[in-house]
Amino acid sequence: MSSAPVLQITGLNGGYSLNRPVLHDVSLQVQPGEMVGLIGLNGAGKSTTMKHILGLMSPHKGEITVQGRTRDSDPGRYHSALSFVPESPLLYEEMTVREHIEFTARAYGVDRKDYESRSSHLASLFHMEDKMDSLSGHLSKGMKQKVMIMCAFVARPALYVIDEPFLGLDPLGIRSLLDFMLELKKGGSSILLSSHILSTIENYCDRFIVLHRGQVIAQGTLQEMTSAAGRQGLSLEQLFYELVQGGK
């Protein structure tokens, strides 16, 4: 893999309040063509880390770069290099599914022909062809989540930040999403994925980062982490349980 990371976080301290930081000296990186699982208990700091990457929160200390740029140095190119799938769907009720995807494509400067081919491919992949002209307010929660995923994937940036994408998705949707993420990865895209469904992501992610109480307590491949813990052969779920129980 290339040595220049797509996402680099160095010594990040952050949170909602300066007096009570949620993240403590978080450092991590995601390489091109790599899928990294960000795992942790509720309140461990996964979503806060993602908010800092998206530029929704400012670091108290430390630096975040996407393709070598900080948000302050070049906000346009920083944001063009990443797309995000939130945990809960956030849609414009006045727009249809197709219009959401079109708006995203326009904002990211995707070529119109590419938009058309990607959009129809995604609609077919996520079984949304007959919902493309429905207003978002008329969709089920799972379908709304699919729209979020389709919007993120139509842009084709270098980095995908994906927060709990499986919530509300049906089994077919989960399979389509995982297959498509593998396809993107093969194409050189990087993915930072947060999920509680450890048994699923164990087989798909190249590396894992375990966050606990705002700190990175372990990171690496499953093999590296089990070796470091002296617990070879454990599944991701068993290792995670031991790591966070030990950190109590």
Next chain:
Amino acid sequence: MDLKELYRERRGRFMGSLLPYVGYIIQSGVAMVFLFVLIAFSAWYTALLGNPPAGIPIRWIMFALLVPAAVHSSFRTYLQSPDTIFLLPQGHRMKEYFQPAWVNGVVWKVLRLAFVLITLWPLYIRTEEAPKLLSATAMLLLGVKLLSSYGFWREQTFVSGSASRAFSLLRWAAGGLIISAWLWQPAGKGLIFIGLLTAAYVAALSVPPRHAVPWEKLIATEKNQGARALMILGWFVDVPGREQRVYPRRILAGWGGGISWRPETAYRYLLTKSFARGDIFGIVMRMGILSLLLNWWNRSSLMGSAIYLFFLFVIGIQLSALRKLHNESFWLTVYPLPEGTRGSNTVDFVFRMLLISAVITGLPFLAAAGERPLPAAGTILSGVLMAYLFKNYLSRKAARLEDEDL
């Protein structure tokens, strides 16, 4: 649980949230303009009463102003989404909660109706050949108001959405027929018709299946009502972004598709879609149609020019609310929209819409251009100038907002 007290508490909290804005409303220029228009209208109306024009269609004027005031109904329930969990066990007692909502909804609208009637009455008795008694007319209108409020409440409880829509049309038709029967027919004959129609309408209301408490519908309606209150407040002061009611309007689905395919105009695409399916479009359309009619009627007088500019100003105020529409949108922070394009796209969009409104609502003056070419051209040019003034005002606001963001 004291449900009446809960309603009062929620109402108090909502009213309290509006209080901080009162001072700004008083100070705002828009409030001054409305006050000026009110004074100008009073002067014009007093002059009109002194010398009412012959052949004025007074019954139609009464009909056009009294029907909306008497039939339009709404209630603020202040219900919230968590109520479907926490208030659900109180479902059998919710009448206690809704009672003050119903009373508040009716009382304020009766006062509004009384104001319209009292304002119109002097013109009516001066121009109508066989005027009805004021007390009898007031009683009849009160009856229509109560009937409409009851009908509206029933519509909210219907299980079927299409039944609700059909009965909403029926309510307006029944209200319109009752008022027209009173205005056009002799009192005795009119009252027989009104009695029969009322009985038939009330009987019809009991037919469709109903929910005991239509939670989801009431919560959605309340959300819209709250948003509308904030929108009205937004005419005067900057209020936090609000969600707007969405109408499918399939006929406008293609609008925005032709916008140039560049990140610089991506926000205009979103704005166009939001406008096409939002409530501001409906308000602007209604204002535009009313303005066209009044302009046509007054196309040969200076009063016509004043009405034209007034409506254009109000349309401009409505369109200006678009700049607050996506103030708190998450995606506009995350998506790589080029800097400054949000403000510039909004200003361009509002300017275009206002310019189109200025030209379309100014068309009646062209019909009078043969007799008085200069005033007609001057009126339309003033409208175009107003569109430019709005553009300048919004550009300054957008620039100030960007400075604050930096």
